[in-house]
Amino acid sequence: MKKSKKKFIISLVTIALSCIMILSASYAWFTSTDERKNHFATEQITDGSVSLFELFTPPTDWKPGQSVTKQVAVANNGDSDVLVRISFEEVLYKLGNGGVEKTTTSATSANGDIPVNMGITSLTAANGWSEIGGLALTSTTIPQDVKVLGKKLTVNKKTEYYFVMYYPTSYTDDLGVVKNVNQKVTADFKVDANILTLSNVNYYYFTKRDEIQKDWAGQNVRVGKPPYTPKDIPATPQSAAKVDEFLSDNKILIDYSADVYTAIKDNTWYYNEQDGYFYLIDRLLAGTISPNLTNSITLAQDAGDEYALLDLDLIVLMDAIQNTTDALISKTGWALEPGTLLDALTKYCAY
Numbered sequence: 275m276k277k278s279k280k281k282f283i284i285s286l287v288t289i290a291l292s293c294i295m296i297l298s299a300s301y302a303w304f305t306s307t308d309e310r311k312n313h314f315a316t317e318q319i320t321d322g323s324v325s326l327f328e329l330f331t332p333p334t335d336w337k338p339g340q341s342v343t344k345q346v347a348v349a350n351n352g353d354s355d356v357l358v359r360i361s362f363e364e365v366l367y368k369l370g371n372g373g374v375e376k377t378t379t380s381a382t383s384a385n386g387d388i389p390v391n392m393g394i395t396s397l398t399a400a401n402g403w404s405e406i407g408g409l410a411l412t413s414t415t416i417p418q419d420v421k422v423l424g425k426k427l428t429v430n431k432k433t434e435y436y437f438v439m440y441y442p443t444s445y446t447d448d449l450g451v452v453k454n455v456n457q458k459v460t461a462d463f464k465v466d467a468n469i470l471t472l473s474n475v476n477y478y479y480f481t482k483r484d485e486i487q488k489d490w491a492g493q494n495v496r497v498g499k500p501p502y503t504p505k506d507i508p509a510t511p512q513s514a515a516k517v518d519e520f521l522s523d524n525k526i527l528i529d530y531s532a533d534v535y536t537a538i539k540d541n542t543w544y545y546n547e548q549d550g551y552f553y554l555i556d557r558l559l560a561g562t563i564s565p566n567l568t569n570s571i572t573l574a575q576d577a578g579d580e581y582a583l584l585d586l587d588l589i590v591l592m593d594a595i596q597n598t599t600d601a602l603i604s605k606t607g608w609a610l611e612p613g614t615l616l617d618a619l620t621k622y623c624a625y
Contacts, residue, residue, distance in 0.1 A: 323352030324594035326360075327563055336584070339575035341529065346590055348554070348564040356558050356594045357601070357619060359551040359608070360543075360567055361491035363589035365502050366522035367448050370481040373579030377476040381417065381441055381457075386482030388447070388583065389457035392440045397423050406470055409435070413470040417441075420459055422470070437463045437470075441477060448483055449501045449585065483583070488521035490550035496589045511550030525574040526586065533565040538618045543567055546615055553615065557597045557622040597623045 329345040336342065348358045375390055397403045403423045406413060416422055416439075425436040441457040458478040464471045487497045492509025496502070512521055514536040520526040534543040534552065541556045543565065558564050571588075573581065593608070599620055601607040610616045 324348065324350050324356055324358065324558075324592070326590055326592050328590075336573055338573050338577040338581070341570040341572040344568050344571045346567045348558060348592055348594070350558045350560055350562055350564075350594075353560050355560055355597050355624070357554070357597045357622065358558050358564065358592060358594045359553045360593075361493065361551045361591045362521075363490065363493070363495060363497045363507075363591065364486070364488040364520055364522045365497060365587040365589075366486040366488075366520070366526075367483040367583075367585040368486070368523065369580045369583055370484050371580075373480065373582055375458075375478050376481060377478055379476060381419075381443070381477055386448075387445075388480040388483065389441075389443055389445055389455050390478035390480060391455040392438075392458040394440060394456050397438060402427075403438075411435075411465065411468050411470045413472065415470070415472040417459075417472075417475055419443075420475075421456075422472075424470075435463070435465050435470075437461075447585075448485060480583070483585075486522040490521065491591070492550070493591055495591055496587075509550060511547050514545060514547045517545050517547070520586075522586075525577045525581065527572045527574060528568055529570040529572060531566040531569050534567060538614055540618070540621075541565075544615070544618075551593075553619065555618050555622075558594075598625055599623045 325348070327347045327349040329343060331343070333340075333342050346360070348360070350356055350358075369388070376387075402425045404425075406416075406422055406424055409424050409426050411424070413422070420439055420441045422437060422439045424438075427434050427436070439459045439461060441459050442454070443457050444452055444454045446452050459475065460478070461472040461475040464473070485503055487502055487505075487507050488510055489497050489507040490509070490511055492507070494507055498505050498507045510521055512519070516524070517536060518528050518530065520528065531543070533541075534545065536545050536547075538544050538555055542554075543552045544555050545552050552567055554564055556564075573584075595601040595607050602610050602616060602619055602623070610619070
């Protein structure tokens with residue numbers, strides 16, 4: 275194959291792969307309720323009557339600049355009024371090495387590395403592609419289990435060949451999920467007397483993904499436990515100035531409802547950067563649903579290659595307690611210190 279032709283085909287494959295990388299980005303969401311026992315003689319909220327209410331469909335091709343609807347509220351299906359607050363835990367898996375592709379001469383890569391997945395849906399007979407037998411070629415230099423597809427074109431009575439190759443394989447991701455891929459492979463091709471010879475074979479892969487675990491309020495309900503790396507995750511309340519950004523990555527943005535404020539205002543959600551919780555500055559009446567806390571999540575428009583193959587788990591945590599002053603200040607309740615937040619919530623207490 276002519277050098278210029280070979281470069282042209284490799285460029286096309288590289289462009290196609292870049293598009294596939296962006297389209298492959300995905301994320302997941304987990305929801306957890308954390309209903310703390312109040313240890314009072316009055317009713318305890320331990321029966322699941324207060325729960326998170328969500329409107330969300332996980333995307334499988336999250337693109338830069340795309341907003342995904344993620345509405346979170348709290349539903350009180352019980353018989354008593356309550357006070358509620360919400361916090362987040364995050365686990366993010368993002369490609370290491372800035373998402374730059376690396377190569378190896380062997381099909382076996384280091385533990386945790388991720389084969390670069392090559393799109394092959396367009397490599398069909400209808401588009402002129404076939405295995406080398408269909409081109410009346412033979413070869414003894416194709417690596418075991420590697421697939422080589424080619425095109426044969428005749429222009430002005432001169433025959434030209436174009437080739438692509440891939441390696442069907444599988445790997446286990448950070449969460450223990452086995453994924454089947456067609457690993458991108460390149461080589462130098464030479465055809466002489468209907469014999470195809472390959473040299474300089476390279477298998478492409480990404481380095482192991484970085485795992486970032488963050489806990490806004492330090493509850494460690496899901497973070498720090500399998501399938502994530504077990505460890506103690508300290509509380510890291512997001513600052514009020516950056517509350518619309520994820521702790522794990524500032525390219526992932528949270529769009530809150532119009533009822534969320536970083537200053538205390540009645541009948542709205544208030545973010546307290548001292549402890550990492552969003553407090554509903556109101557009582558949640560029995561049989562009602564709170565205002566939405568969030569509306570959507572967005573992957574920033576300028577997210578780079580390292581966001582391909584993204585996995586994101588957002589754990590939404592909810593606490594509900596009786597609307598009593600004792601529940602607000604007790605160590606088995608919310609243990610709020612004297613201040614404007616306690617004063618604002620006390621107004622909605624029954625006693």
